[in-house]
Amino acid sequence: MKRIALSLVLTVMAGSAFAETTVQSCDREVVFSEPPKAAVSNDVNLTEMMLALGLRDHMVGYTGISGWKTLDEEMREGVAEMPELSAKYPTKEVLIGADADFYFAGWNYGMKVGGEVTPETLEPFGIKVYELTESCIHIGEKPKVSMGDMYNDLINLGKIFGVEDAAYDLVAGYKAELDAFTSNLNAGEKPLRVFVYDSGEDKPFTAGRYAMPTALIEAAGGINVLDSFEKSWATVDWEAVVEADPEMVVIVNYGKVTAEQKRDFMKNNPALAEIDAVKNDRFVTLEYVEATPGPRNIKAVKKLANAFWGE
Template sequence: MRIVSLVPHATELLYALGLGDEVVAVTHECDYPTEAQAKPQVTRDRLPPGLSAAEIDRAVRERTEAGDAIYELDEELLRELEPDLIVTQALCPVCAVSYDEVAEVARRIATCPKVIALDPKTLGETMGDIRTLAQATGRRDAGLDLVARQRSRIDRVKIAVRGADRPRVAAIEWFDPVFIGGHWTPQLIDLAGGIDVLGLPGEHSAQVMWEDVIAARPEVVVCMPCGYDAPRAHLESELYAHELRRLSARDVVAVDAAATFSRPGPRLVDGLELLAHVLHPDLVGPPAYPPIPVAL
């Protein structure tokens, strides 16, 4: 099977199912696993580099309101690759090429590829996506095995934090304007032994004011600007240190959001283990993606 992945978390999932050799192209943002970086890239970013958080937000809003795409799809290369399956998403217009554009292009490809959209809003739905993709690619057993391993790791965290005090947590997904984490993030905080004071499970990430975050009285603030790694998240946190100080939280950390929170792929469980360590370091050992403390 010849597979094109148009969203990073789908690429991660395809490789986790043992389908790396069948992936013939990915996006310009597919950086995990490392082998994926050697694949042909069928997208590019239309936003200029070097923008601030506020400038990125403004550019994205202007483009989406005007009906303009954030990413450009290389239709000619996609046709040449003659895929049998294209995996994309429709949940977030900021995260990938639009589903409608992909479906339209697919109809013009000689191989008439099947298009699958993975759009999970909860942790449970990410498990369902594993089964969906495994079924579509003939990897049912690999899918069942991956789900079992994911659930085993989740259970270990739940058992480790059972009965522990539950600190109040705010997950900051963007700084200017302020967005708090939604979708699966509140679930991960709950499973990690915390209380999300702003986000709602399964709901979209929401724009709030700094005053709203202050009023929520978080004890722990997790800085997870969407799509950024830990060093970039730490840098962004330092730029907004004044606002973060106003929260009077006991702990503020920056994390690798791109690896563990922004993408609803297999590494969300790494994000769960990271959160559990941040909230309960005496109960859960160091995670694979260490947080960076933010000095305020």
């Protein structure tokens, strides 16, 4: 919260001057002649990006949090004075009814390819959309995920809302914090083999090459055993996990099935009994807001590294 408070001060110092700006959003260029005044963000991690930049006064609400995740105290404080317009994905009518002029979302983070709410369907109503960088793989090609995806979103939001200096300072702070930590990281000679378990029993829903946990794992000195899986978040067969034999399992915690229940499922499934991580009871939990692009990614890297290599 200290960083958020600093960002608020920087936002005030930035003044009211705003020059027309163009940002790249996936495969589109979006032009802003003035900062949005009635923004809506979808999902907990995207909303935290807005708050970290001190943009609450530019927002009329948020969507897609309570229907999927439980707000922790830090997040609850940040959104205390804002309405949740929709518990899950918003409809077009919800955004129009809120007089929104900006929607910060992503593909499978508040929008679906071919769905009712897209940049194209909102454009006639004067609602501009900025898409989460990590999610762009769903509508085209993009490089493998990296910490730069999250940094890019913060910088672009800074440009959109006229707080570019604050955004650059925030990102510089994150980079310095991560560099200082990883430069002193006593990792193993070989990257630790890691599997990300999001959900599912018949088939696991997991993070592939383009999902944020891959970048977090690499920063912590590991390697996603499904690094060659040309997907973002998707399902695989358990056979692929057994064959990869991960040494550590990262459990993503959210929704009705708890992290402990997910761990117990893996521990008690005979088909998974010979996996190195299962045999040695090596599990670490990331909260959803830590595992998806957002301000808590640096904390997530530290948590993973401590689980991989010890405090």
